Amino acid sequence: MGRLRLRLLGILKGIDMNAESDWLSRFATPVVRWVALLGLCAAYLQGGIVKLANFNEALAEMNHFGVSPAMPFAIAVIALELVASVAILTGYWRWLGALALGAFTVAASFMANRYWELGPAERFATENAFYEHLGLAGGFLLVAWHDLRDRAHREPSARIVNRP
Numbered sequence: 001m002g003r004l005r006l007r008l009l010g011i012l013k014g015i016d017m018n019a020e021s022d023w024l025s026r027f028a029t030p031v032v033r034w035v036a037l038l039g040l041c042a043a044y045l046q047g048g049i050v051k052l053a054n055f056n057e058a059l060a061e062m063n064h065f066g067v068s069p070a071m072p073f074a075i076a077v078i079a080l081e082l083v084a085s086v087a088i089l090t091g092y093w094r095w096l097g098a099l100a101l102g103a104f105t106v107a108a109s110f111m112a113n114r115y116w117e118l119g120p121a122e123r124f125a126t127e128n129a130f131y132e133h134l135g136l137a138g139g140f141l142l143v144a145w146h147d148l149r150d151r152a153h154r155e156p157s158a159r160i161v162n163r164p
Helices: 003-013 017-027 030-053 055-064 068-088 094-112 122-157
Strands: none
Touching: 030 055, 030 094, 030 122, 055 068, 068 094, 094 122
């Protein structure tokens, strides 16, 4: 190993990871979790609100991507973006809202970010957007997984029945 790697290993050996973990765990609060969920949902809240406020633009977007009939699909997209985001933020059916937005994100990425059909000049940004959206979908999958896991741990104690 090179000197730099050996020095780095020596520095890392001296760090008490338990103390670091204890210090960092102070930030693992419900408020920080909610802010993280808000960040994950921000684009969908903004998108739903903007489409609702500018419905003609929402219809134009549907037409641009060849989605027909445009009006029912625009209404469905607005409802999905807003209702699923609220479900995630309130915790009411959080797992379902997260799975819905994750599936929507993957489907929309395949529809709107078809980088494989573009020439080199347009490809770079579109390819980045495609994979960024896959990352968002992965984040939603993780939210659903955590919510379902947390529910599984809570529910057995809630099902205890007092017997004589």
